[in-house]
Amino acid sequence: MTTIADIDFGGLYREHARAVSRTGKPASAWDARAPEMQGRWRQSRYAEAFIARMDLDGAATLLDVGCGPGTICLPLASRLERVYGLDYSRAMLEALRSGAAERGLTNVGALHRAWEDDWSDVPVCDIVVASRSTNVPDMAAALAKLHARARRRVYLTHRVGDWPFDPGAIEALGRRLLPPPDYIYVVNILHDMGIHPRLDYIETEQRRAPAADFDELARRIAWSLGELTSDELARLRAWHERARPGAGETGGPMRWAFISWEKA
Numbered sequence: 001m002t003t004i005a006d007i008d009f010g011g012l013y014r015e016h017a018r019a020v021s022r023t024g025k026p027a028s029a030w031d032a033r034a035p036e037m038q039g040r041w042r043q044s045r046y047a048e049a050f051i052a053r054m055d056l057d058g059a060a061t062l063l064d065v066g067c068g069p070g071t072i073c074l075p076l077a078s079r080l081e082r083v084y085g086l087d088y089s090r091a092m093l094e095a096l097r098s099g100a101a102e103r104g105l106t107n108v109g110a111l112h113r114a115w116e117d118d119w120s121d122v123p124v125c126d127i128v129v130a131s132r133s134t135n136v137p138d139m140a141a142a143l144a145k146l147h148a149r150a151r152r153r154v155y156l157t158h159r160v161g162d163w164p165f166d167p168g169a170i171e172a173l174g175r176r177l178l179p180p181p182d183y184i185y186v187v188n189i190l191h192d193m194g195i196h197p198r199l200d201y202i203e204t205e206q207r208r209a210p211a212a213d214f215d216e217l218a219r220r221i222a223w224s225l226g227e228l229t230s231d232e233l234a235r236l237r238a239w240h241e242r243a244r245p246g247a248g249e250t251g252g253p254m255r256w257a258f259i260s261w262e263k264a
């Protein structure tokens with residue numbers, strides 16, 4: 001008889017991620033998004049919701065993995081002795097540094113590192129965070145790294161469910177798409193590691209299909225799915241003209257699973 005204990009969730013995730021092949025963007029792709037993210041995401045309700053769910057009790061240091069412009073670590077820096085933002089995008093780290101300088105913070109460190117790199121000199125911190133940054137080819141390896149760098153607690157968010165686009169738009173493209181691997185892998189891989197995490201959800205104000213503007217929609221889809229062919233673009237445009245997404249709200253809000261655990 002086969003039971004859930006026979007499933008290698010780490011291996012299953014790797015296979016799923018490979019089949020979807022949306023992981024492994026070069027750092028330059030994120031460099032290009034740094035200015036937009038610095039403005040839009042730094043003081044978001046999402047960050048407030050994330051931080052409201054954290055317990056800083058007894059914590060002096062924090063490591064923010066895939067920190068972007070410092071969405072989580074910057075608002076927390078004044079409550080801690082030292083925070084570190086880790087990211088493989090130099091432009092994101094530049095945005096982190098300038099955000100820290102703007103706020104007069106002198107306790108923010110920037111670590112230029114990828115998930116896949118050697119982390120042996122990354123400081124072990126009381127709290128480790130990975131916010132919307134776990135789109136990795138090997139989740140088991142990533143979770144082991146977060147766990148190893150944490151002294152007290154780990155907090156991460158991972159996407160719930162399907163692609164963040166109107167299903168009509170995907171249908172119009174005519175691609176058969178696997179949904180990307182969602183948070184349930186994270187829960188199961190942690191269980192395999194002997195960790196029993198807490199689970200909560202954050203809904204963002206950002207709608208899944210906010211693109212009233214066609215170029216914006218096409219840009220968002222290409223960011224996630226790779227470049228669109230001219231035929232796909234034509235079909236998407238025809239759908240967009242018919243459906244006029246954004247005229248009425250479509251798609252619903254984005255949902256993130258908020259997953260946390262304590263070090264024993």
Ligand SMILES: C[S@@+](CC[C@H](N)C(=O)[O-])C[C@H]1O[C@@H](n2cnc3c(N)ncnc32)[C@H](O)[C@@H]1O
Binds near residue numbers: 086087089113
């Ligand atoms: C969606 S953004 C999230 C930024 C921030 N944590 C937040 O919640 O607003 C993903 C971040 O992960 C970083 N990232 C993506 N792949 C990475 C990798 N392989 N190694 C390190 N950082 C990576 C990107 O540069 C980007 O800053």
